[in-house]
């Protein structure tokens with residue numbers, strides 16, 4: 046792993062990136078559970094996101110986590126009928142949630158197209174689920190909710206599209222511009238399927254830590270712009286800011302347009318876990 050600016054780690058291959066992401070997620074969950082008893086993770090779709098879950102399932106250290114005490118949400122979900130293999134939740138169940146025995150009550154999936162009539166109803170239902178969870182959340186002494194409408198997210202995983210979208214927040218669209226609400230219904234998404242439910246950028250940024258896993262030459266432009274400080278409306282990935290940490294795990298191909306200045310910065314990536 047090349048030394049790199051703080052918060053950005055560069056990995057030789059997508060496989061190395063995914064293995065590191067998975068190992069760090071296990072470590073983080075053990076740490077959070079040791080302090081809070083349970084942990085909350087927000088999952089993502091996409092090839093890097095799902096490969097990370099498969100790597101967790103394959104990692105012997107997985108047994109150090111009490112998977113019956115991890116709550117799972119999604120940063121976004123496609124609006125499709127239940128069981129459709131394009132659903133992020135279907136892929137996550139297959140990759141990790143089912144093999145690791147995560148109880149159904151810990152899995153908070155977005156309503157599917159056969160459960161509600163419109164993507165707007167699915168977004169509203171998801172917002173209600175989130176608010177109910179927030180209302181019932183037992184916070185340790187001295188901790189305040191970050192947002193009364195949302196549970197506390199310990200780690201929020203994101204992928205990044207070639208257009209720098211995160212979750213289902215695409216550049217210059219109503220979704221990335223949405224403020225004042227926790228979820229948003231997306232129509233005409235440039236990445237199929239067209240109808241999706243997404244957390245808003247405001248909701249995403251309530252997470253304590255945000256980890257963006259990005260691989261492939263087609264993402265190099267998005268990574269370069271995001272890390273150079275572009276605006277979130279044009280470059281949604283640039284808007285991802287965890288409250289305590291924002292990690293970028295990128296492979297060499299996706300790092301190819303990173304400015305020399307950024308790479309030369311004297312802060313190197315340390316594992317402050």
Ligand SMILES: O=C(O)[C@H](O)[C@@H](O)[C@H](O)[C@H](O)COP(=O)(O)O
Nearest residue numbers: 090091092093204205206211212
């Ligand atoms: O539902 C989705 O499609 C994802 O949530 C989406 O935001 C994904 O993470 C990015 O498009 C990156 O996908 P890749 O990792 O496959 O490039």
